[in-house]
Amino acid sequence: MEEQKKKISLIAFSGDFDRLTAVFTLATGAAASGYEVNIFFTFWGLDAIKAEKGRAFLGKNWLTKLFGFMMGGLSNTPTSRFNFFGIGPRIFRYLMKKNNVATLEELVDAANALGINLYACEMAMHVLGLEKKDFIHEVKDVLGVNTFLELSEGGRTLFI
């Protein structure tokens, strides 16, 4: 009998630059080693897959639009420590480039090139007034808990 493909499913809850770097490092490393990889983005994590990389008034009413603006996209993600009003992530990006370590943006590109499955959480999208069209086109589907459980069954799951 053929061995079942190894699988890892990540729940990307955080919108922090450093935690998202961990998500995409694990995801791309696993995919490159032959794993099937699923990433389920929820709450702050949704910032990572917004088509608009900077700040934008995404949302359905003034409150969610304001939230959308304050949350921003991938290029606005703050570090969980030493953020210093946005200077922290700039310093990290500089250090990563200088040391030839892949930046968060390069890791996201690699994830897409490797065909990693990206999913968005339906409930969090509803709360934040976001729609599938607000995300990068690589986002495969909008899911709820049950579908995620089905997809992740038989593999490892991590919450970051």
Add this chain to the structure above:
Amino acid sequence: MANHVLDITNEHCPMTFVKTKLKLAQIAEGDTLEVLLTEGEPLNNLPKSAKEQGYQVLSVTHVEGPVHKVIIQK
């Protein structure tokens, strides 16, 4: 049958694996890929990972210093 070369000696985790995987996806069946890599994680795991994914590892040779050459056939 062509031979391709990939130098990942200046790359770090996970791009060492990512670049190799993407290159292997690009080349034709039967082609070989010569990967230049360094000791440690890449040398310990890349040939193993390639085998696990159904590729053939033809040779692993020491080049100089920390640099090794792995030849993989698709």
